[in-house]
Amino acid sequence: MNKAPLLFTLAIFVVYKLIRIYTGESWLPLLIFTIPIGLLAFNLMIRKSLSYKSWFLNSLNFFLERKFYNQKSEISEDLLYDKIIEVIDNSEFQLLDTDKESHSILCGTVTNFWTWGENIYIQIEPNEDETVSIQFVSTTLFGGWSWKRNQNNYESFISSFEDSLTI
Amino acid sequence: MAIVVNLDVMLAKRKMLVKELSTIVGISVVNLSILKQSKAKAIRFSTLEAICAALDCQPGDILEFVEDPNS
Numbered sequence: 001m002n003k004a005p006l007l008f009t010l011a012i013f014v015v016y017k018l019i020r021i022y023t024g025e026s027w028l029p030l031l032i033f034t035i036p037i038g039l040l041a042f043n044l045m046i047r048k049s050l051s052y053k054s055w056f057l058n059s060l061n062f063f064l065e066r067k068f069y070n071q072k073s074e075i076s077e078d079l080l081y082d083k084i085i086e087v088i089d090n091s092e093f094q095l096l097d098t099d100k101e102s103h104s105i106l107c108g109t110v111t112n113f114w115t116w117g118e119n120i121y122i123q124i125e126p127n128e129d130e131t132v133s134i135q136f137v138s139t140t141l142f143g144g145w146s147w148k149r150n151q152n153n154y155e156s157f158i159s160s161f162e163d164s165l166t167i
Numbered sequence: 168m169a170i171v172v173n174l175d176v177m178l179a180k181r182k183m184l185v186k187e188l189s190t191i192v193g194i195s196v197v198n199l200s201i202l203k204q205s206k207a208k209a210i211r212f213s214t215l216e217a218i219c220a221a222l223d224c225q226p227g228d229i230l231e232f233v234e235d236p237n238s
Contacts, residue, residue, distance in 0.1 A: 075206045082197045165208035167198045 002082050008143070012036075039063055040116065040142040047119055047141055050097040051107045056119055066117045066139040067150035071158065077103055080124050080132055083164070091160045093120065093153075109153060116141040116147055118159070171231045174203045177222050192217040 005063040012033060016032055043064075046052040057066060081103050088095045088107045096119075097106040103124035111117040121133040136157065138150035178188065185203065188198045192216060201207050203213075215226050222228075 075201060075204070079197065079200055079204070083201065086195060086197050157185070162208065164198075165206075167194065167202050167207045167210055167214055 033109070036142075037061070041139045044111075044116070047108065047117075048096045048106075050099055050121075052105055053104070053106070053121055057121065057137060063144060064140050064145050065146045065150060066137055067154065069136040069138075069154045070128070071134040071136065073134060074130075075132065076094065077132050077158055080134070082103070084122060084124070084134070084161070087161050087164050090164070092156065109149075114125070115149065116143075118146065118153055120153055123125055169232060169235050170205070171233050172202055172205045172207075172229060173231055174199070174218070174229055176202075177224055177228055181222050183188070188218070188221055191221040 016033060018027045019032070023029075029038055055061065056064060056151075075083065081100065084105055085095065085098065088105070092109070093107040094110060095105070095107050098104070105117065105122040105124075108119045108121070109117045119139050119141060121135075121137045121139070123137075123154070125133050125135065127133050131135070136154055138153040139144070140146045140150070178185065185196055185199050189199055192199075192214070200209075202210065208231075215229070218229060219226060228232070
């Protein structure tokens with residue numbers, strides 16, 4: 001399942017070759033593939049900033065798959081913010097950007113041979129019942145199907161967070 | 168909350184700051200603050216031992232059982 005990016009690249013190459021053979025033109029397939037490749041390059045360029053959160057989380061951005069999760073906590077907002085940053089620093093995730101004022105955190109998984117990586121947006125917000133909610137969103141950087149990596153990211157994060165509460 | 172952590176009481180008695188305790192026991196301020204607010208899920212014996220040594224107290228001075236009125 002983790003071989004998706006490789007298979008996708010191979011599929012693009014095969015389709016490119018087929019279009020080229022049938023049409024006899026080289027500019028047409030190149031033009032078609034400029035859009036997704038350009039989009040991927042753009043996403044990779046802007047992935048490390050919280051400023052582009054709305055781009056990655058916008059439902060109209062159908063090139064990406066997003067998974068939303070919510071978790072409640074009784075720890076205060078500020079303390080939870082520091083705690084989550086500590087958890088990320090000690091986990092497989094990479095801390096990319098933070099905003100203490102809005103209690104927003106951006107982290108991600110690394111790009112490797114099988115995946116472009118995922119961006120993870122964490123938002124801490126107070127509830128009316130004196131608890132705090134953690135909104136966790138994992139999004140792909142390219143591709144409408146994450147091959148369960150979004151779900152695995154959430155499970156891995158929650159597991160690290162729960163473990164860290166044993167002091 | 169059945170088990171109450173009285174770390175803040177002991178810190179006040181010893182006139183010590185959380186930051187100072189953090190340096191002595193090697194546990195982050197964030198984790199000590201979570202422990203102080205009784206929001207931790209569990210406490211390791213090694214942590215308890217280090218805190219007791221730093222504050223020169225017994226585990227019973229830090230942890231207290233309080234009957235939950237709701238249960």
